[in-house]
Amino acid sequence: MTSPRYIVGLDLGTTNCVVAYVDTQTPDLDHPSIELLHLPQLVTPGNAEERDMLPSFLYLPGGHEFPAGSLALPWAQDMPFVVGTLARTRGAEVPGRLISSAKSWLCHVGVDRTAPILPWGGGDDLKKMSPLEVSAQYLGHIRNAWNFLMARDNAELALEHQEVLLTVPASFDAAARDLTVQAAERTGLPAVRLLEEPQAALYAWIQSMGERWRKQVRVGDVLLVCDIGGGTTDFSLIAVSDEGGELELKRVAVGEHILLGGDNMDLALAYAVQQKLATKGTKLDSWQMRGLSQNCRAAKETLLQPEAPKSQPLAILGRGSSVIGGTIRAELTRKELEATLADGFFPQCEPHDLPKTGRRVGFQEMGLPYAADPGVTRHLAKFLTRQRGTEADARTFAHPTAILFNGGVMKATLLRQRVVDVLNGWLAQEGGTALRMLEGTNFDHAVACGAAYYGLARRGKGVRIRGGAARAYYIGIETSMPAVPGIAAPLKALCVVPFGMEEGTESDIPGQEFGLVVGEPAQFRFLGSTTRRQDQLGQLIEEPGEEIEELTPLETTLSWIGQEGVTIPVRLQTHVTEVGTLELWAVSRDETHRWKLEFNVRTASEE
Secondary structure: OOOOOEEEEEEEOOOEEEEEEEEOOOOOOOOOOOEEOOEEEEEEOOEEEEEOOEEOOEEOOOOOOOOOOOOOEOOEOOOOOEEOHHHHHHHHHOHHHEEOOHHHHHOOOOOOOOOOOEOOOOOOOOOOEOHHHHHHHHHHHHHHHHHHHHOOOOHHHOHHHOEEEEEEOOOOOHHHHHHHHHHHHHOOOOOOEEEEHHHHHHHHHHHHHHHHHHHHOOOOOEEEEEEEOOOOEEEEEEEEEEEOOEEEEEEEEEOOOEOOOHHHHHHHHHHHHHHHHHHOOOOOOHHHHHHHHHHHHHHHHHHOOOOOOOEEEEEEOOOOOOOOOOOEEEEEEHHHHHHHHHHHHOOOOOOOOOOOOOOOOOOOOOOOOOOOOOOHHHHHHHHHHHOHHHOOOOOOOOOOOEEEEEOHHHHOHHHHHHHHHHHHHHHHHOOOOOOEEEOOOOOOOHHHHHHHHHHHHHOOOOOOEEOOOOOEEEEEEEOOOOOEOOEOOOEEEEEEEOOOOOOOEEEEOOOOOEEEEEOOEEEEOEEEEOOOOOOOOOOEEOOOOOOOEEOOOEEEEOOOOOOOOEEEEEEEEEEEOOOOOEEEEEEEOOOOOEEEEOOOOOOEEEO
16 A cells, blocks of 8 residues: 655644644655645634644634624635634633633543533533534644645545644543544544654654754663643653664653643733732723733733843723723733743742642632642652652652753743753752753744654654553452442552553453453443553552552443343453554453443443
């Protein structure tokens, strides 16, 4: 079979989507050019332009909010909603109709991610959408844009026929990964591969350096990838070793999924502006605060530029009958921004200063599970402290030797330098050497370009990073014991996917048989760990500690006609798919029945 002509890297970001590609028919594939796809999108009503990024915002307009035909795109006469630049702009004015951070909702285990819940807190007059559907709409826009620009004269060049590498946070569990794949499938992209964003960022750096990358790292290095985007903070450690005389890269650790990023910073800036206005007697309601937060995002991006002005004006729509007359004027200064972001989100701290959890109120408003502590450096301390087992000596935290930054937040030189200063302070305390900064990538485009490079590496035209499963996975096994009033049977954790298990791997889980409840509702409890890297397939953990955390449970009924309510002996098989999702199979002793449990979907099926 002929390989697809194009390798496409697709960054489905919390704040922006980016598409990069390689034409494999280029004469010199050993030194390929990675190009960006400039995505057509509405920037004002009736005006579509091509931009190198598609803002990850979806706006649900009112009945007669825009003139008829003004939401047309090159491939559609009119659209019932707006995606991209116009959505972001209009959403700052009417925030109640704006959907943002869909990617963060996609990994939120506390809600049904397939239910129409967005925009969260939006009015009852809106036809809401699910996080899964919103993600599919972004991908659908990208697919239509690609096919319009690249495949108008040749259907074989359509995006669905190309090799597509779709990136996800390293901290995404298998549930969120599977939902990402489902979003792609919904929009006609049935065969995407997933790649962790920090790895993609490192691939982009390797591609930008050419052969020079081998002179900037050495055997024994531990590379820290610090990826802070619009919605999440992601940490990964990648070790450099020697394999047959060649440098080899291996991802050895990933951090927790931390909902902390540019969105939090925009809100912090909005509160700073709100306090200034309050001292002058001007109060803002929650609706205005949402709009102000969007305005602060735009001001932040301007003020963090190298040649930025000293301040940026802000306009907040009033709530009176006169919109123009009621507009509130304010400004955000560069000095205020730097103090709020550097000291508030990147404080000086010690490696033992772990994130604060804070006292939690008994009742809380439902929403995204944002990190309780905004201190990125404290979250970094926790990550490195938990990974100290990667070191052979008595260091109190894992010592990175080089750092690669990624994500829109880290475009700011001020913030990058603060992270380096904090880390170098920690390293100096334990006799470590100062960090080397790996530079040379575009923070907006690195993930998409790195994904395209990874596609080349899969074809033997580049360097591969060894990774596999980013965490170990376990299934909960209820202990066999007599019933005791008020005491639940203890739960053991059976390792069904060890850390680093390669994609595409299938294996029987060794050890004893287990009892499977069929014919009646049952709950299957899945667990995971980013720190237990030594557990083996089939290992039974008698007392799961804090290192093993509960993931999304699966509640379902596994059918076997005539065996309702029976517990039958089964053996287990595990399969990490090519895209990095997990399938767990239960096989009856006589092998006449097999049940597939995909813990990321809320149903199970019998084969």
